[in-house]
Amino acid sequence: MVRVYAIDCESVQNDLGKSMVARVSLVDEALETVLDEYIKPTRNVADYRTSISGIKRGYETEAKPIEEVLRRVINMVNRQFVVGFNVKEDLDALGISHPKIWDMADNKHLDCCQKHTLKILAYKELGLSIEDVPYDTVKNAKAVMDIYKKYGE
Template identity: 35%
Template sequence: MKIRGKYGKTGAISFEKGKINQEYSYIKRNINLLNPGKVIEEYINALFCFLWTIICSVKDMLLMYRDDIKKVLYRNMLKMNLAEKPNNLNKINENTKTKPSLSRKNAGNNWQNAQTTVSAHAKPGKKGCITKYIAIDCEMVGIGRYGQNDMLARVSLVNQKGEVLLDKFVKPIEPVTDYRTEVSGIRPHDIQNAENFLKVQHEVLKIIEGNILVGHSIAKDLSVLRIKHPHKNIRDTAKYRPLAKLVSRGGTPSLRTLSKSILGLDIQNGEHDSTEDARATMAIYNRVSAEWEKHIKRREQRHKSNHHKHGHGHGRKT
């Protein structure tokens, strides 16, 4: 299609339709370039869209990995807290220095008459005062046909400062078939004339009543003592998940592993000492007590909130 202008007689100017459209677009772009305000506005809009896209992507990523981020942050915070607090148990055995122990294997057939280590018997002295937090640890011997069942042989209680509140050998109420000396450190003469089980049980109950009990795998200790303690007043270092994740990747950590990682102390090298173990457990709790108690309070608040909502949900209008 051709278009002739009014000056066609002299010059016959003709344009194709496509060429006119191209020239119109070119002129329009030139006009936009001549209008800097509009150009800047377009660039700002493009920049805003780009930034908004990045923000949305970051938000989606954080929501996707928020649980992992929380774990990492909490783990780093816990490590910082442990690094800031001084080691108060460098002298954990200051008052109970041990002589070289004579294990059953080294003692041979005369192991029953072997000399008892000094650490197995806490030194007599002034007892510490009862505090709100009390750590417990028990040593057990085996009963039953093959010695597979546990029986209390020694119990130790220490206060929050690590001072001994109670440390007693207990006379078993059933025949002992395995003294487990290599681990328990218990020998026949330790418990042959020891104190009555019920008497020691009563003393333990009197000390821990109304207080918070700290221990490692504390259910075993309470089981052999044949006592119960309110669940809300128990702090079990074997079941506190942040410690487990920090030390053993979520598995149940041993007291020896926790002591080495948290306190920098080597314990339970050979025969165990219930007083030493109780002190180590209390020291571990003291290191993480602030975060632990906050964790418990948050859990209680969530429980109360859920209970409150549940109660209102089933309520009826009158």
């Protein structure tokens, strides 16, 4: 049986001015958090982007190596369906390509609305207030899953 997982990631900025994934969350159809991990930076962090990412200096002490987190993510989503808001960007940031995605950011799957941010979609479609600063990847993934269950199945 194919399962569905919603994904959301947050990034920090490295010393080369590039984004690095710092947190990844996966939620299943029952809205259970099946993965919520901080990822150890592979370069020096120049900007934690705390005001928008929620990632704070010192997160590195609890973070796991990217290879370990990627192995878990890949094992979970292999042959499964992955949904998200700008899901391709999240998967690209993780260095993963995946053939079975449903990206509500492109809205071709949603007959309900014009192009919106996840915050607006969650409020409009679910009456949910999300993405209060700082963002919460688990909360965002749950909103994505709820919208998917409303329109994508």
